[in-house]
Amino acid sequence: MNILFQFLYTYRALVLFVVLELVCVWLIVQNNRYQSAAFFNSANTVAASVTQTSNEVSNYLYLKEANESLSEENARLQQELRQLQQQLSLPSMRAAVPAEVEQQYTFQAAQVINNSIHNSKNYITINKGMVDGIRPGMGVIGPNGVVGRIRSASDHFAVAISLLHTNMLVSAVVGDTDAFGSVKWNGRDPQIANLDYIARHQKVAEGDTIFTSTYNSIFPAGIPIGVVTEVSLSDNATYYDIKLDLATDFSSLSYVYVIRNRLKQERDSLESISIN
């Protein structure tokens, strides 16, 4: 026993090194899970308030871009509202829809206080948290399209996994067709993502818009993800190689909406019952 202690003492630096590295590896593995506690990341109150303060300063530099993107969105929404009002004025459109289905999705606006785009796993910190009804797993969209999903939330802040994260997959559909696939970022250019698993019998062309599909319970169907810029199909491949230009400009993201799906729990529990 004495010899063992002597040995450990002689190599104490090496032993501590191995122990500390194991702790770090454990932390990294824990941190890679889809949802996690909000203490050891930038949703942590101290970290978030430091970030928010520094963000308030740099925000002034981007006010113009933020304003333009918000007013464009406003105009688009106005137009959609008018169209829907016209449709609703027809009696045949007023079918009896239960309120919770009609208002299945509610949107909570939030300001981006921290955002990275150059890592291979990028995260977005926003200034709304549990108090505002934000929970891990909710979807996040921007004025132009899909942004990410909430990973952890503290009382007043939350961290979302950006679409620019190599483990993030979003179920997608091509334009008006029924070609379903999933969008995944390739880890390099913050403007370009891949669309995988579109089978070769489907018709996909450059310029097609990619939307979120109905196959997920986080995003409403029909939220834009991006536009196809490159389609290729090698002779013996089962699936297309498709590249898309993302709808959201992550480098100038300033406001986002967090989506709450009232029927998510119902849908998920039904699906899990059916699977088991």
Place this chain on the structure above:
Amino acid sequence: MPLVAQVFYFIIYLILQVVLVQKVVLFDVAFCFLYLGFLLMLPFEAGAIRLMLMGLLMGLCVDIFYNSLGIHAAASVFIMYLRPHAVSIIAPRGGYETWMTPKLKVMGFEWFSIYSLLLIFLHHLLLFFIEAGGFGNFFYTLLKVLASTAFTFMVIVIIQYLFYSARRSI
């Protein structure tokens, strides 16, 4: 170096890192991890154990802001473990004197650049490959490592010239 000064420098480097340098990325590939300046400046007489604990603490604090829990800590502990070995390999002729500190103005540019480039490179190598989660995009990740090593080194050298004097206290 008195404890108060060390705590002070720790906080200064951490705040500079997360408030200022975190947002600066040159050409999409060159990152600056200025906080290494603090770890490189710890005195020679600090043993491997103290160095590693400082590395862990600094790494974890940076990780919280980068949402990358454990990655900066792992890389920092790694170079802090290697630091005493690196220091003894590149010892100047006649060894180290008791009044010496690992500062540019004390040790000279040649010694300082070998010392810091070596450790910064190893730190970034580990950091970016763990962050990428493997060797996919190998050359792109390597490019990030090299560009960031150059960037971090430059900023640390500039800070050495501007803010550190050749006096004994840090």
